[in-house]
Amino acid sequence: MPKLSKPLTDTQVKTAKPKGDKPYTLADGGGMYLEVTTSGSKIWRMSYRQENGKQNRLTFGAYPEISLLEARAKRAVARKLLADGIDPGQFKRDAKQAKAIAATHTFEAVALTWLEKTVATRAVTTQEKVTNWLKKDVFPFIGNMPVSAIKPTDVLATVQKMEARGAIDSAHRVKQICGQVLRYAVAIGLIERDVTTDLKGALTISIKTNYASITEPKQSGELMRSIFSYTGHPYALAALKLSALFFVRPGELRSAQWSEIDLEAAEWRIPGEKMKMKVDHLVPLSTQAVDILRGVFAMSGHGKYVFPSIRTNERCMSENTVNAALRAMGYAKETMTAHGFRAMARTILDEVLGERVDLIEHQLAHAVKDPNGRAYNRTAHLPARREMMQRWSDYLDKLRMDVGTHSIRT
Numbered sequence: 001m002p003k004l005s006k007p008l009t010d011t012q013v014k015t016a017k018p019k020g021d022k023p024y025t026l027a028d029g030g031g032m033y034l035e036v037t038t039s040g041s042k043i044w045r046m047s048y049r050q051e052n053g054k055q056n057r058l059t060f061g062a063y064p065e066i067s068l069l070e071a072r073a074k075r076a077v078a079r080k081l082l083a084d085g086i087d088p089g090q091f092k093r094d095a096k097q098a099k100a101i102a103a104t105h106t107f108e109a110v111a112l113t114w115l116e117k118t119v120a121t122r123a124v125t126t127q128e129k130v131t132n133w134l135k136k137d138v139f140p141f142i143g144n145m146p147v148s149a150i151k152p153t154d155v156l157a158t159v160q161k162m163e164a165r166g167a168i169d170s171a172h173r174v175k176q177i178c179g180q181v182l183r184y185a186v187a188i189g190l191i192e193r194d195v196t197t198d199l200k201g202a203l204t205i206s207i208k209t210n211y212a213s214i215t216e217p218k219q220s221g222e223l224m225r226s227i228f229s230y231t232g233h234p235y236a237l238a239a240l241k242l243s244a245l246f247f248v249r250p251g252e253l254r255s256a257q258w259s260e261i262d263l264e265a266a267e268w269r270i271p272g273e274k275m276k277m278k279v280d281h282l283v284p285l286s287t288q289a290v291d292i293l294r295g296v297f298a299m300s301g302h303g304k305y306v307f308p309s310i311r312t313n314e315r316c317m318s319e320n321t322v323n324a325a326l327r328a329m330g331y332a333k334e335t336m337t338a339h340g341f342r343a344m345a346r347t348i349l350d351e352v353l354g355e356r357v358d359l360i361e362h363q364l365a366h367a368v369k370d371p372n373g374r375a376y377n378r379t380a381h382l383p384a385r386r387e388m389m390q391r392w393s394d395y396l397d398k399l400r401m402d403v404g405t406h407s408i409r410t
Contacts, residue, residue: 006029007028007029008026008027008028008034008068010068012026013026013034013042013063013068014064016034016036016042017036017040018036018037018038018039018040019036020038021038022038023035023036023037023038024036025045028068028071028072028075030046030075030079031046031047031048031075031079032044032045032046032060032071032072032075033045033046033047034063034071041062042062042063042064043059043061043062043063044059044060044061044062044063044066044071044074045057045058045059045060046058046060046074046075046078048078048082048088048089050087051085051087056087056089057089058074058078058088058089058092060074060075061074105146105147105148105185105190106143106144106145106146106147107138107139107142107143107144107145107146107147107150107181108134108139108143108144110147110181110184110185110190111134111138111139111143111181113184114180114181114184115127115130115131115134117184118180118184120273123251123273123274123275123276123278124255124273124274125251125252125254125255125274125319126251128255128315128316129251129319130177133170133173133174133177134174134177137158137159137161137162137170137174138158138174138177138178141154141157141158141161142154142155142158147181147182147185147190147191148190148191150182150195151195152195152196152198152199155175155178155195155196155199156199156202156203158174158178159171159172159174159175159178159203160203162174163203163204168203168204171203171204172203175196175199175203176196178196179194179196179197182194182195182196211337211339211340211342211343212333212334212335212336212337212340213336213337213339213340213341213342213343213344213347214335214336214340214344215343215344215347215348217348217352217399218399220344220348220396220399221399221400221402223244223331223336224244224396224399224400225400225402226329226330226331227240227241227244227329228241228400230325230328230329232325232328233310234295234296234299235296235299235300235307235308235310235317235321236317236321236322236324236325237325238292238293238295238296238307239253239254239307239317239321239322239325240322240325240326241292242289242292242293243322243338243341244341244344244345244396245286245288245289245292245389245392245393245396246268246283246289247341247342247344247345247346247363247364248270248281248283248342248365249276249339249342249365250319250322250338250339251274251319252270252274252275252281253307253322254307254316254317254318254319254321254322255274255305255316256268256270256305256306256307256316257304257305257306258297258300258301258303258304258305258306259304261285261293261306263285263290263293263294263297266284266285266286266287266289266290266386267282267283267284267285268282268283268285269281269282269283270282270283275365276365277365277366279365281365282382283363283389284382284385284386284389284390285389286389286390286392286393286394287390287393288393288394288396288397289389289393293306300313305317307321322338323337323338326338342364345360345364345392346360346364348395349388349392353391353392353395355388355391356384356388358381359381359384359385359388360388362380362381362385363385363388363389
C-alpha cells in the first residue's frame with residue numbers, strides 16, 4: 001500500500017522555515033503539498049497523473065494568501081475534475097484564457113462596437129441620444145462588466161436608477177438598447193442569450209400622452225410675445241423663434257448644419273439620415289427665417305452647427321435647451337413643449353388659415369403619397385409650400401403684434 005501522508009496542521013504550515021540551500025515540501029495528502037523555498041516563500045502545489053500517465057502539477061497559490069483550508073478546497077475541485085476525466089491543469093489554463101477574453105469584451109466595449117456597426121440605421125440625433133444614454137446612464141454601472149457575466153438584475157438595477165428620477169420613458173428605451181447590445185453579443189458568439197428578455201413587466205408602465213402644445217391662436221400670440229421677450233442665450237432665443245417658424249422635430253432643428261442651409265436660395269435641405277422617415281426633407285425659408293439665420297450666422301457661421309453646444313463647437317445644442325427656455329418663460333411641460341410647435345402649426349394652419357392638408361403634412365415630413373400610392377419626393381409642391389411657410393411666418397407676426405387677426409380664417 002502507498003504510504004499515507006498525515007494531514008498538515010495550521011501550526012506546521014505557519015511555522016515552516018527554510019532549510020539549507022534547497023526547497024523542501026510538506027505533504028498534506030491527496031497529492032497536495034506545501035513547498036517551502038530557500039527565501040521562505042510557501043507555495044501550495046498538487047501533483048497528479050494525467051490519463052496518459054504523464055506526471056503534472058498544479059499551483060494553488062502562496063500561503064498565507066491561500067490558507068490551508070482554501071488549498072484543500074482547491075484540491076477537492078481538482079480531484080473531482082480528474083474523476084470526471086478532465087485535466088485540472090488544462091481546465092485552469094482554459095478558464096484563465098476565458099477570463100482574459102471576457103475582460104476585453106465588457107459591455108462598454110461591445111456596446112461601442114454595436115453603435116459603430118449600426119450607425120447607418122439611426123438618424124444623427126438618435127445616434128447622439130443613444131450614445132449619451134449609454135455613457136451617462138449605463139456604462140458607469142455595468143460598462144466594466146463582461147457581457148458574459150451580466151445578469152437580468154444588473155440591467156434592471158441600472159434602468160431603475162433612471163426610473164427613480166422620473167425618466168420612465170427613457171428607462172424603457174435604455175432597457176431596449178441594452179437588449180440590442182446583448183443580442184449583438186449573441187450574434188458574434190460572446191453569450192448564449194439576451195438576459196433582458198427576463199425583465200418583461202419589471203419597469204413602471206409609461207402612460208403615453210401627446211406632446212403638450214398650445215393650439216389656440218390667442219395663446220399662440222402670447223407665446224410668440226414671450227419668445228421675443230426672452231432674455232436667455234441668443235442660440236436658445238433663435239431656436240425658439242425657428243421652432244415656431246419651421247415646426248420641424250426638435251432633434252432636426254438643434255442638429256442643423258450650415259452646410260445644409262442656403263440663405264440665398266432660402267432653403268434648408270435636411271439629409272435623410274437625420275429624418276425619422278429616412279427621406280431627405282426640404283424646408284422653405286420665409287423672409288423672417290432668413291433674417292433670424294443671418295443673425296445666428298454672425299455667431300456660429302464659422303463652425304459646423306447652426307446651434308453649437310455652449311461647451312464645445314464639436315457638438316450641437318442640448319436636446320433640453322428649447323424646453324428649458326420654455327420653462328424659464330413660465331410654460332410648464334404640461335402646457336407647451338419643443339415638440340408642441342408641430343401641433344401648433346398643424347392645427348392652426350388647417351383649422352384657422354385653411355391651408356391644404358397635404359401641404360401641411362408634406363412640411364411636417366409625414367408620409368404623403370400620390371394617387372398612385374407613391375411617396376412624393378422632397379421638392380413636391382415646393383412653390384405652394386414656400387408660399388404657405390411665408391403666410392405662416394406673417395401670421396405669427398400678426399399674432400405677436402395682436403392686430404386682431406387671430407380668429408380670421410383666410
